[in-house]
Amino acid sequence: MTDISTNDTAIYAVRLGDDALIHGHRLSEWCSNGPFLEEDLALTNVALDYIGRARNYLSYGAELLGQGATEDSLAYQRDCREFTNLLIYELPRGDFAFALARQYLLDEFETLFLNAMIDSNDDTLSAIAQKSIKETRYHLRRSKEWMLRLGQGTEESHQRLQSALGDLAGYTKELFEMDALELALLEKGVAVDRRALESQWHSAVTAMCEQATVSLPNQGWEVKGGRTGYHTEHLGHLLSELQFVQRAYPGCEW
Template identity: 55%
Template sequence: MSDQIKQATQEYATRLGDDSVVLGHRISEWVSYGPFLEEDIAYGNVALDYIGRARMFYAYAAELADDGRDEDDFAYMRNDREYRNLLLMELPKGDFAYSQVRQLFADVYYTLMLPELLQSKDETLSAIAAKAIKETKYHLRRSRDWVLRLGDGTEESHQRTQKALDQLWGYTHELFDMDETEQLLADAGIGVDVAKLRDSWLKMVSDILTEATLTVPEDSWAVRGGRIGYHTENLGHMLTEMQIVHRSHPGCKW
């Protein structure tokens, strides 16, 4: 592995870890606040799936960096400007409809992205994808069912779900952006060319929303910046809460 590819792969693994740990934390905020007990348990399980995924990506990033850092350092000792997660993942949990719509967007994305990552020439990234694919099948089944129930439910649940769609849609464009790092790895057969997934993602999401009697928003606005460290104010507040124990007790391990 050349130094250029190694550095790009380390950055790539860090980004994927950031996406997972941030979304996992947001999901965990619903534990004990779900509409019923089974949903509390389900949210906890999904959050743990994402946290476990983050640990694998961070451990690999630390191995490639080879500078004394470990997975804890990647998760807990970087500030918001050093995080490279997609903006969609860091937005507040909002109401139940908001979280389920965000989860649907993410689940469809990973349903398409992970099988591509499974084909990576990088054995570690491929192995992580193999494990995550199994989890994502369950995640998508759950988020799809909830969006259908909420969209085609009561007048209030329909309105809340449509509002969430309108508020979140502009953040989905960033899912399919490719910068030099990701293009380099895609060309090398290591990373995923996510730009090619956009049409399939849009069709899958649109079909679900139509079945849920919801209206697909227009592409009238877009927000980007997460991959270069430009985040909403929400990430800083989230990281303060997530990192306080580790920073208050130096040397403690995940």
């Protein structure tokens, strides 16, 4: 093991890797299930972007952790309570409006987050952000278009989008929370100050929702716990699929 400051950076990288891995898996569930072929392929490609991002973060985290850790061991050999992804990423796939509403909210956040991480004192995290921001700008452009199409479309598409935003609202607060580890890394110039992103995110989301004739409800409720390993029941079911082959055939390579 390395010193404690490097361990903190490893934990931070794994957190970001968990976010990307779990969301990438959720998006991959749309493969062959999209509403039409073009969107089926588009969602699958977005999923691949997240899986690639997860590999970058988890590989770096494993490198810092040492002791034989690899991106595969972090992805496939940890139990539910050991995962540290935020809860919004693990929620079930839902319908198409839910998937696109979640994607939009995350795209707005991740655009701000990755832009800030480019300035990280950690060269590897900065490099990952520089690569990932290009993908995220494209994701945001797509999800904005779908917010408008769904919100200004039929009565049913409008209702489904508004319902999805209501279901997601209470999970967004966790995106902007900083615990002791992230605060310590912020002082070192490594981590992003999530708190500083909330106002700009909220303004962008509010403006987009107004154009789409929907609204993100005020959070009368909040759900959190992902960073400390307290997850919804949905993560366990997701991991049973994600990890099946490695659990059934430990160490299998192909």
